[in-house]
Amino acid sequence: MSLSQRAQSISLSVTLALDARAKALADAGRDIVNMSVGEPDFPAPAIVQQAASRRVLSGDVRYTPAAGARALRKAIGEHAAAVRGIAPYAVEEVTVCHSTKHALSGAVLALVDPGDEVLLILPAWVSYVEIVRIGGGVPVSVPSRADCGPDFDAIERAITPRTKAVLYNSPSNPTGYVWTHDEVRALASLCERHGLWILSDEIYRRLVYDGEPNLSPATLSPALRERTIVLDGASKSLAMTGYRIGFAAGPREVTSAIERLHSHLTGAPNTISQDGYLAALSGPEPVEIEHMCAEFDRRRRWLIDALRDMGLSAPWPRGAFYAFPDVRAYLDERGTRGLCEDVLEQVDLALVPGTAFGVDTHVRLSYALSLERIQLAAERLRRFLERHPRRATALAVAQRA
Numbered sequence: 001m002s003l004s005q006r007a008q009s010i011s012l013s014v015t016l017a018l019d020a021r022a023k024a025l026a027d028a029g030r031d032i033v034n035m036s037v038g039e040p041d042f043p044a045p046a047i048v049q050q051a052a053s054r055r056v057l058s059g060d061v062r063y064t065p066a067a068g069a070r071a072l073r074k075a076i077g078e079h080a081a082a083v084r085g086i087a088p089y090a091v092e093e094v095t096v097c098h099s100t101k102h103a104l105s106g107a108v109l110a111l112v113d114p115g116d117e118v119l120l121i122l123p124a125w126v127s128y129v130e131i132v133r134i135g136g137g138v139p140v141s142v143p144s145r146a147d148c149g150p151d152f153d154a155i156e157r158a159i160t161p162r163t164k165a166v167l168y169n170s171p172s173n174p175t176g177y178v179w180t181h182d183e184v185r186a187l188a189s190l191c192e193r194h195g196l197w198i199l200s201d202e203i204y205r206r207l208v209y210d211g212e213p214n215l216s217p218a219t220l221s222p223a224l225r226e227r228t229i230v231l232d233g234a235s236k237s238l239a240m241t242g243y244r245i246g247f248a249a250g251p252r253e254v255t256s257a258i259e260r261l262h263s264h265l266t267g268a269p270n271t272i273s274q275d276g277y278l279a280a281l282s283g284p285e286p287v288e289i290e291h292m293c294a295e296f297d298r299r300r301r302w303l304i305d306a307l308r309d310m311g312l313s314a315p316w317p318r319g320a321f322y323a324f325p326d327v328r329a330y331l332d333e334r335g336t337r338g339l340c341e342d343v344l345e346q347v348d349l350a351l352v353p354g355t356a357f358g359v360d361t362h363v364r365l366s367y368a369l370s371l372e373r374i375q376l377a378a379e380r381l382r383r384f385l386e387r388h389p390r391r392a393t394a395l396a397v398a399q400r401a
């Protein structure tokens with residue numbers, strides 16, 4: 001059998017092997033604390049559950065238009081703009097998708113020609129590289145500063161005549177870094193100067209716990225709104241991961257191109273989930289969300305303190321639900337993947353190696369699990385680190401940097 005070159009060039013997520021191993025150990029009766037999770041451990045708000053159930057029980061579950069039901073597009077256009085402080089997006093400027101991932105892949109397919117370069121600011125979410133590749137584009141990695149913030153000299157240096165777009169993600173998965181407003185302005189002016197699209201993955205927008213709220217480049221000027229595709233959805237901000245619903249908002253030429261592509265590739269988004277999402281957007285924010293954010297904040301503070309207390313340096317994550325400590329001092333030649341394997345085997349704790357995000361210096365810990373489990377995880381990690389005195393010499397650390 002000869003698979004297409006496209007299929008051959010796509011790799012499975014590096015997290016899958018570890019995840020499978022963690023599940024096998026759990027099946028064998030071991031109490032694995034899984035800090036690799038990428039989804040809120042809260043149910044979807046009651047209003048969402050009720051609206052989705054009503055649709056199922058009505059028996060009237062049919063296709064909607066490929067870009068989503070008009071009422072939902074309108075609600076998204078108003079809500080997405082209101083929370084970002086700008087004039088509403090018109091219905092035609094919104095395409096409802098099966099998820100944010102689907103919105104992002106639609107935007108890449110709509111904008112990127114074979115050979116076009118897309119800048120990914122490392123560490124970057126695991127699927128960006130592959131989505132750009134599937135679209136025929138060339139992912140170009142750009143390193144960040146030590147505190148995980150953007151390095152504008154590195155971004156400038158990475159731009160070539162083939163650069164088409166920058167993939168911007170704030171709050172970031174995996175670092176939790178939230179770009180300052182000055183940084184967003186600097187990126188925006190750089191993109192204007194070089195004529196680049198901004199693919200703005202704002203899926204963690206709601207999950208910011210201190211300091212300035214997240215700023216979307218689309219809000220900076222009408223011209224920037226015209227070169228920014230806002231990609232967002234219900235998975236994280238509304239704890240609706242399994243509903244699979246999201247959207248792209250931006251200039252209508254792009255949103256209608258995404259609609260045309262999706263009309264052939266996937267058809268209309270799930271009708272039941274559209275109803276759930278519409279219910280969540282139609283009134284005041286569901287009360288459960290404030291509670292979820294407060295709980296994430298409490299866990300975040302506890303976990304970062306605990307990591308620092310173990311001697312790990314962890315950038316302060318203002319958003320999302322991840323901590324990203326530097327583990328270079330504990331690495332051998334197998335890098336972060338080997339470290340995560342050892343942590344799993346020896347102390348029953350599942351973490352994600354930095355290689356999943358393009359860097360082999362840090363590991364990701366999700367705090368989307370109860371504080372009690374987080375405390376158990378910290379105890380186990382501390383035990384592991386105490387058994388493994390720092391191995392790295394200054395030279396090894398420098399080589400890996």
Ligand SMILES: Cc1ncc(COP(=O)(O)O)c(C=O)c1O
Binds near residue numbers: 099172234245246
């Ligand atoms: C940065 C980022 N973008 C997009 C997604 C995908 O979200 P969705 O569930 O809406 O596809 C994730 C999920 O983990 C993510 O972390």
